[in-house]
Amino acid sequence: MSRKRNLPQCSHRKKHALSCSSRAELQFPMSSLDCVLPEGQYAQRLSSYTPVFLAGVLEHLMAHILELAAREARSSRKVRITPEHVQRALNNNETLSRLFQAGVGRAPGDAEFPEWQW
Numbered sequence: 001m002s003r004k005r006n007l008p009q010c011s012h013r014k015k016h017a018l019s020c021s022s023r024a025e026l027q028f029p030m031s032s033l034d035c036v037l038p039e040g041q042y043a044q045r046l047s048s049y050t051p052v053f054l055a056g057v058l059e060h061l062m063a064h065i066l067e068l069a070a071r072e073a074r075s076s077r078k079v080r081i082t083p084e085h086v087q088r089a090l091n092n093n094e095t096l097s098r099l100f101q102a103g104v105g106r107a108p109g110d111a112e113f114p115e116w117q118w
Helices: 030-039 050-075 083-092 094-099
Strands: none
Touching: 030 050, 050 083, 050 094, 083 094
């Protein structure tokens, strides 16, 4: 017959479950990337660190693009960032314009801007 132990009562609160993104201090949802990556069939096997790394790269890239777009908005004396500011920021930056040339990253059916030069 087993005896019941008297366990001490915890005085501190129960810890909340943290998401993978919050543990890695990232804004991009790693769980979504973890679901999407195998669908692309980029490799037969993926490391568990792959979505963490990809989320970090995407977050860094977006922060850089938004920083450049904010400068464009500020230079045109606007408070809000518009798609045109993002467009000008990408076109004015040589590295980013090469990265996004030939329509890479555009979803099918997206409207094209007339002066957008990939």
